[in-house]
Amino acid sequence: MTPVAAATPTGLDVEAVRRDFPALHQQVHGRPLVYLDNAATTQRPRQVIGEIVRFYEQDNANIHRGVHLLSERATKLYEGAREKVRAALNATLAREIIFVRGTTEAINLVAQTFGRANLGPGDEILVSAMEHHSDIVPWQMICQERGAALRVIPVDDRGDLILEELERLLSPRVKLAAVVHVSNALGTVNPIRQITALARAHGVPVLVDGAQAMAHMAVDVRELDVDFYAFSAHKMCGPTGVGVLYGKSHLLETMPPWQGGGDMIRSVTFEKTTYNTLPHRFEAGTPDIAGVIGLGAAIDYLHGIGLSRIAAHEDAVLAHGLAALSEIPGLRLIGTPRRRAGVISFVLDGIHPHDIGTILDREGIAIRTGHHCAQPVMQRFGIPATARASLALYSTREELDALARGLRRVLEVFA
Amino acid sequence: MSSDLRDLYQEVILDHGKRPRNFRRLDQPSCSVDGYNPLCGDHFMLDLQLDGGRIADIAFEGAGCAISTASASLMTEAIKGRTVEEARQLFKKFHRLILCEAAPEDGPPLGKLEVFSGVHEYPTRVKCATLAWHTLCAALDGQHGTVSTE
Known part of the structure; x- marks a missing residue:
């Protein structure tokens, strides 16, 4: 060379x-x-690998429940990573950041909660013709369950979305539009700001699959005006098994919980359970604490450069x-x-x-x-x-x- | 080309990959089965004409990589005219060859199918080499519809 x-x-x-x-x-x-x-x-830098090792060697404990020092340190690191994600996305509130297993789980979460609560017979979900299966199948499943229909925004011969067709498809029946930020198959960078502006005019919320974007461009969820943004740590120099769902707080707050378990509750009796507030309501069970901390380190690394x-x-x-x-x-x-x-x-x-x-x-x-x-x-x-x-x-x-x-x-x- | 690549892409395989034999549909097959590898999208339709216990005619169509196309092509040549039992024995031998295991003594010789001996060094390509054979087995077992490598 x-x-x-x-x-x-x-x-x-x-x-x-x-x-x-x-x-x-x-x-x-x-x-x-x-x-x-x-x-x-992607591969992972020493800075990310080192941070994960350091956590396991020095701070390892469960979060949000112990009164002991290690648990306090682990909680601080975990919630610190949430703040790093918030800042990276320029989101308004840290509680708009939900940690999940990856982009796929983030989309499934929205489909199973927002989708189930808002879709009825005759309603529609829009997806683009260049979506990854993970942004098609969860919508197909919930549409089938609720008697709703999946409509497709077509792609031209160059591999660009046909925005005029999107405009034509937007109607009061559409409950959500899901589009990929960067296509993993074509490389297309979609004009998200234009898409959200069109959708907003019809009152349609937009979910963006950001899996291929986060390591390659600055993403500002407020500037893009997206309602949901999903991504995975492992495609941005972080560990596998961790991802993020960003959602506007006014939407997340109206969504029913998805998985039940520890951490997502406020109180439990056999008669009734009251649920925790955001973001914990959507984070049932012990999360991948080290993975989330690794994601934080990946954000530090990429944004440092x-x-x-x-x-x-x-x-x-x-x-x-x-x-x-x-x-x-x-x-x-x-x-x-x-x-x-x-x-x-x-x-x-x-x-x-x-x-x-x-x-x-x-x-x-x-x-x-x-x-x-x-x-x-x-x-x-x-x-x-x-x-x-x-x-x-x-x-x-x-x-x-x-x-x-x-x-x-x-x-x-x-x- | 490095010698190990030549072990996989032998001349016979390149030839059958480019110009597959028995590449057509049969008019009135006794059975037809689709073989599909969802990981890479390879897809073959296999038609068989059975006459008693004998495979009187066999043909395939579809699209796949050089390895899977050549394997389907060479398979049709190897088993045309053979009994169902011989075809099964050949598959057993072929499978052992692909996995680099000792071949059973009985049954017809592998002949040209020996060109696939290099596949065992490419574990990700084993499914390419066996797709047509799995489809054949499904057809001989009386299955219909689509068989999948997954």
Whole structure:
């Protein structure tokens, strides 16, 4: 690899960033690892791993109930992480932050509480044609249960949402619209502010699946004017098994509880239970305390570097990668949206993505192949699967060059 | 190409992946079964024409990767004209080959199917190599509809 300057023109010292991520520095099948599967999960920096270890070694106790010092410290760290999430999202109140297992659970929570309380026969839920299965199936399930209908906002040939169609679909029957912030299959960055403005005009609340956005751009839930925002820690350099549901307090307060158990109650008798206030009402049972603290550390890490610097760096690497891939014969991009985040989905003429993935793996290059849990998008573009390279703050131009070389190798094998 | 990649993508596999044999539907099959791998989206429809205990004709259509397409193609060549019992014995042998286990002595020889011996080094591709065979077994067991690798 050619040496890189200490800091790229975008002001991010990518070599210094890479030193923070132990997993990046290894050989795969005898080649240096080129990790381009960040949309599936990112790697974690020492700062996050260290914080989780430190918690288990020094502060480990259950939260919200002990009178002893360790419990007090654990509670302080856990609630401190909630405040970090609030600040990162620029939410008004810490109690608008609900810790869950991940984006999927966050969406299920809204479907099972807000959905069950507000949907009736003839009502509608809107989802976009580029949603991940986790933002389709929970709505399908609750619509079926309540006799409501799921309507789909279509996508154009570039992979952009057709906003005129959204406008046409909005009506008093629509109880909620659910859209992805950044498509994991196409890379499309949806114009959330425009979408919420359209929906607001019809009094329709909007849930945004932010799983692919949080590590790559600054997200301000008030500026975006979203009603719900869901994301996972593991796609933003945090641990697996932890995620967040942000909800506007006036909505969360009217939603019935979901899972029953400890911590979500105020008092319990066999005759009657009264429920706790927000956010605890939606956090039944002992949560993943270390995971939440790890998420807090991930936010500190990303925001310490600065999301705008990360976005500028990733944009530069993305542009370099798109140019390199445009020279590969027979390569077709799936999705050419107006605004793209660091996701490149593509197919090669006559070569199945699965075979591409296996050959690249032998070159040390990790990408994702398949339908990316977004089968309706695949159907929209008339393909069974794609190969997908996805970036993170530690991705380099050299890695995208390695991908292009690897793809030429794939062409050789299938020549 | 590195030698271990060549172990997987042998010439015969690349050839059958590109130009699958018996790639069509039968007019009046005795049975048809869909085979589906939900993880990668590979999908084959397998048609069988049975004549007594013998597989008189077999064909498939669908879309999949080079490994699964070649496996389906070579399978149809290997079992056309064989008895149902021989087809089952071949699958047993083939499965052992894929998992790198000792093959049973009895039954017909694997022949060309030996080209899949490299698959065991690629655990994520075992399901690609066996999709058509699982679909065949479902057809021989009298199942209808769709079988899945998951």
